[in-house]
Amino acid sequence: MNKKTIAQIIPVFLLLIFLIIVFLFSGCTPPPDEHEEETPPAEQIPETQILALSAISGDGELCIGWTAKDGVEYEVWYGTDNKTENSAKWNGIITVSLPVAGTVINGLNNSTQYYIWIKKKNENDFEGGISETPQAPPSLIYENFAYVSGGTVTGSHSYSIQVTVPADSTYMNAGKTLVKQGVFTEGRKIKIEPFFMAKHETTRQLWHDVQVWAEANGYSFQNKINAPNESNKNKPISNINWRDAIVWCNAYSEMAELEPVYYYDETIIRDSRNENSTVCDNAVMNKNKNGYRLPTEVEREYAARGGDPGKTDWMFLYSGSNDADDTAWHHGNSAFAIKDVGKKNANRLGVYDLSGNVQEWGWGWMNYNIASGADTPADGETYSSRFNQKPMAGGGVGSNITMSCVADRWGYITNYRDAYVGFRVVRKVQ
Secondary structure, three states, X not given: OOHHHHHHHHHHHHHHHHHHHHHHHOOOOOOOOOOOOOOOOOXXXXXXXXXXXXXXXXOOOEEEEEOOOOOOEEEEEEEOOOOOOOHHHOOEEEEEEOOOOEEEEOOOOOOOOEEEEEEEOOOOOOOOOOEEEOOOOHHHOOOOEEEEOOEEEEOOHHHOEEEEOOOOOOOOOOOOEEEEOOOOOOOOEEEEOOEEEEOXXXXXXXXXXXXXXHHOOOOEOOOOOOOOOOOOOOOEXXXXXXXXXXHHHHXXXXXXXXXXXXXEOOEEOOEOOHHHHHHHHOOEEOOOOOOEEOOEHHHHHHHHXXXXXXXXXXXXXXXXXXXXXXXXXXXXXXXXXXXOOOOOOOOOOOOOOOOOOOEEEOEOOOOOOOOOOOOOOOOOOOOOOOOOOEEEEOOOOOOOHHHHOOOOOEEEOOOOOOXXXXXXXXXXXX
């Protein structure tokens, strides 16, 4: 190729490069396809309007709680699709009157994801936001939870319960009528915050599911169980001590991606072995966390009595009935054999076995002598470690019916365990 030919080509080559650069930086884009449809913008829900909402998965239901602001009534809208405020597109609406700020949505499909929206009734603007609430995996479904609305209770001598020991010579005080006062002593004013309570005692199946996860994730237990079988998987867990119970609650919380409740020196407690006894026995409960925990004595008796001093069942001898055989498994009808959970009648709140089956651990230090009119912290605990015992209530298949009455209470040391002692959990309402 000669010099003239090269000289003629170079200007053309430079011109092409120049045109390409101009095109790239000119912001030119190809013309739109005349058949392409414009995608409408997604609806925006202002974050400032979203209420604090909790949704606990149950068997075919969701227990919903939220932070109530002003207003008299709220509507709970729910559905399987993330819809707008057009109620015609939702599966259902529930109206809830304050001061209650929670409800249970029944008849749901365990394999389906649901969306919840809370709003004040009869107002144009929503006071809530869509909250995605997927159903928990089957191993995490805790049978069901009951919503307990809470309130303020002023104790009274009239709240005492009189029960008679069966005329059986094997019992101490056979045939004698005993008076049980419970925690609501004369003049003692107690404020009880709303909470969710497990309708059933913790089963062996659930305990073992959490135990397996826990041991694979840095937890240790003093007392463990083997994998349950078909004959005992739905029976309450037993032969575990109080330390095991609180550590298991922390594990269950973390397994469910919730916040653990029990701490020592601001560290999550994950070990219930005897060598960690000082840590467990000095546990601090953070009730602001949303995880699982043991009920306080006040919470448990309040729920066992039906949750309302104005209702007739508040003075029932047993949780849900004056007849122990209606609602409780005890020595007289069980032949000392623990039964599957939920086989007797529930109380008005829909909670089973609060009288009978296994005795249940509670939170706090046991105080056998609650003074009338005693100053009481907001959660109803006296926090006395005088006897170095943790509270227990409910009676069971190893005891007579007097221990199954709603006002009976006693305690054991933290490392105590036997074949008739278990527990159930509660959880805060957001």
